[in-house]
C-alpha cells in the first residue's frame with residue numbers, strides 16, 4: 061500500500077528554480093508546499109570549511125553524496141542530484157540576458173522570438189537578484205538595462221583587475237564587474253565574502269546556494285521536504301487531463317511507493333530530468349508522454365558555445381589576490397544592426413597559465429630548487445596572463461533532443477535520458493564567421509595592451525543548458541505557455557531551464573530563476 | 587651553512603628513528619608505505635629552494651608528510667562540468683613513493699657507496715634527474731606524481747608560501763582575507779627578492 065502525502069502545491073526537484081518558487085509561494089500565499097527531491101543533503105555550511113580544505117589539498121569533491129549511483133544519463137548533464145541541485149557547485153555568475161535575446165527573429169531574422177520580452181521579465185530578474193543576493197556594478201545602461209540598482213555594491217576589483225580595466229578602457233570596449241550571487245554586505249543572515257577564492261565551495265556562506273532558502277522555509281514551517289525520493293511518474297485523474305498525483309520511491313524503500321497528491325504540480329527538475337519525467341509518464345491518453353501531445357517535449361535542447369584564449373600581457377600581475385572575480389562586457393550582445401548574425405559576451409580573468417613554477421626550462425634542462433624559483437620569477441616579473449572567453453548563442457533546433465535510452469536503466473528499470481545536442485544549419489553556417497570575428501576581437505584587445513595571443517580554443521560544449529519544454533503562445537510548437545503552464549495539463553507547470561526558448565550569450569541561471577518566479581506568480585493564483 | 591644543515595637533518599632523522607623503535611602496533615613510520623624521514627629530507631634538500639633555509643625546508647617537508655598522511659586513495663573528485671560521470675583520484679601512491687625512497691638509498695649505495703642522505707646534493711640530483719625529467723615540464727598535482735621527488739616539489743610550489751616567495755609579496759592566496767585591501771598592490775615581503 062502506498063503512503064499518501066497531500067499538499068496544495070507539490071514541487072518536484074530541489075534545485076535553485078524550486079527554491080525560488082517555494083520561497084515566493086510561501087511568502088505570498090497560504091498554500092501548503094511539498095518539495096520532493098531525489099537526492100539527500102550534502103555538506104552543511106559548517107562542514108564546508110573541512111571539505112574545502114580537502115578539495116584544495118587533494119582535489120576531492122567538496123559535496124559528498126551529491127549524486128545517485130545509477131541515476132544518470134548520456135550527454136551534457138549535471139551529475140548533482142541533491143538538495144540544492146547543481147547550484148551547490150555553481151560559481152554564482154549572474155548576468156541577465158540582453159533584451160535582444162528575446163527577439164532575435166524580429167531583429168535579426170534568425171532563431172526564435174520568445175513569447176515574452178525582456179521588459180516582461182525585468183521585475184522577476186530584480187526579484188531573483190534580491191532573493192539570492194546579487195552584488196553588481198551598473199554597466200552602461202544601453203548594455204546593462206535595469207530598473208533598480210543591484211541589491212548590493214559590486215565585489216571590489218582586485219589590483220590585477222584594476223590594471224586590466226585600464227587596458228580594456230584603452231581598447232575602447234566597455235567592461236564592468238561581473239555580477240555575482242555573493243555577498244558584499246550581510247544578506248539574509250549570510251556572511252560577507254571574505255575572498256577565500258574557492259567559490260565552488262564557499263566556507264563563509266557568502267555565495268548563495270539554494271539549501272539556505274530551503275532551510276529557512278523548513279525552520280518557519282512553510283514547506284515539507286521529502287528528500288531522497290525519486291518521482292518516477294506523474295499520473296492523471298481518471299477521465300481528465302489534470303495531474304492527480306506524482307509517485308515516488310524513497311531510496312531506502314525502493315519497493316514502497318509514496319504518492320504525492322496536490323492541486324498544482326511544479327516540475328522543477330532541471331534541464332534534463334524535467335523532460336525525462338514527462339516522457340517517462342506516458343499513458344494511454346498521452347502515449348508519447350505527458351504535456352507531449354504535439355511532440356515538443358525533449359526538443360530544442362540548447363545552450364551556448366564559446367571561444368576562448370590566453371593573452372600574454374606586458375605587465376606584472378599578482379596571481380591569487382582575487383581570481384574569482386572577473387570583468388564582463390555585454391557590448392556585443394546588443395550590437396545594433398548586423399550584416400551577419402553574431403552576438404556574444406566577453407569575459408576577462410587573470411590567469412596563471414604559462415606563469416606557473418615548472419620542472420624544466422624551455423631547453424629541457426631539469427630545474428632544481430632555487431633554479432625553479434629563478435625561472436618562475438623571470439616569467440612573472442614583467443609579463444602576466446589574462447584569460448578571455450566569449451559565449452555566443454547556438455540557434456536552437458528541434459533535432460537537438462532528449463529521448464529515453466532503453467539501453468541504460470536505473471535501479472527501478474526506468475530508461476535514462478539521452479541528450480543529443482545538435483547545432484542546426486544556421487549555427488554551423490555562421491560558425492566560421494563567428495570564430496573569425498571573435499578571434500579578431502581577442503587579438504585586437506591583446507594588441508591594445510601591447511600583448512599577444514598565446515593560444516585560442518573553440519568549444520562546442522552546450523553550456524548553461526536548457527530547453528526540452530520550451531515556452532510559446534502556440535501549443536503546436538511549444539510545451540508550456542509564458543507562465544510555464546503546460547498546454548496539455550492545466551495544473552502542471554514546468555519552471556526554469558527547460559522552458560527557455562534560446563540560451564543567449566550569458567550564464568543562464570539568473571534567467572532560469574526569473575522565469576521560475578514569473579511562473580510562481582501564476583501558480584499563486586491557484 | 588649547507589653542511590651544518592645536513593648535520594642537523596641527519597641528527598633529526600636519527601631522533602625520528604629512535605622514537606619509532608618497534609612497539610606492539612606498527613607506528614606510522616613502520617607501515618610499508620611509510621616515507622623514511624631521513625631520505626625524504628635528503629630529497630627535500632635536492633628539490634626545494636635553498637633560499638627557504640633549513641627551517642623553511644623542514645617545514646615544507648613536514649607539511650608534505652602531513653598532507654601525504656591525509657591522502658585518501660580513490661577519493662571522489664569534484665565533478666567535471668556537465669559530465670554525468672563520477673571521477674576518482676588514483677590509487678594510493680604512497681607504497682610506490684616509499685619504495686622509491688628505498689630505491690634511492692640502494693642506488694646511492696651502488697653508485698657512491700653510501701646512503702642517499704649521506705651523499706651531497708649534486709650526487710642526489712644526479713640520481714633524481716631521470717625521474718624528474720620524465721615527469722616534467724609541469725609539476726601537476728602532487729598526488730598524481732609518478733616520483734616522490736616530484737610530489738614533494740609539486741606540493742611546495744603549489745603552496746601559498748611559494749607564490750608569495752616568487753612574487754616577493756604577501757598575497758596569501760586561497761586564505762580568507764576579507765574584501766578590504768583587494769584593490770591594493772600586495773605588500774612586499776620583508777627582505778624578499780622580487
Ligand SMILES: Cc1cc2nc3c(=O)[nH]c(=O)nc-3n(C[C@H](O)[C@H](O)[C@H](O)COP(=O)(O)OP(=O)(O)OC[C@H]3O[C@@H](n4cnc5c(N)ncnc54)[C@H](O)[C@@H]3O)c2cc1C
Pocket residue numbers: 072073074075076077078096097098099138140141142143144145146147148149150151152153154289290291292328329330331333334337524556557567568569570572667668
Ligand atoms: C561547477 C558549476 C558551475 C556553475 N556556475 C554557474 C554560474 O556561475 N552561473 C550560472 O548561471 N550557472 C552556473 N552553473 C549552472 C547552474 O548551477 C544551473 O544552471 C542551475 O543550478 C540549474 O538549476 P535547476 O534548478 O534548473 O536544476 P538542478 O540544479 O539540476 O536541480 C534539479 C533538481 O531536481 C532533482 N530531480 C530531478 N529529477 C527528479 C525526480 N524525478 N524526482 C525528484 N527530484 C528530481 C535533482 O536531483 C536536482 O537536485 C554552474 C554549474 C556547475 C555544475
Ligand code: SF4
Pocket residue numbers: 242243252253254255256257258259260261262263264265266267384
Ligand atoms: S571568495 Fe567569497 S564567495 Fe568565494 S568562497 Fe570566498 S567567501 Fe565564498
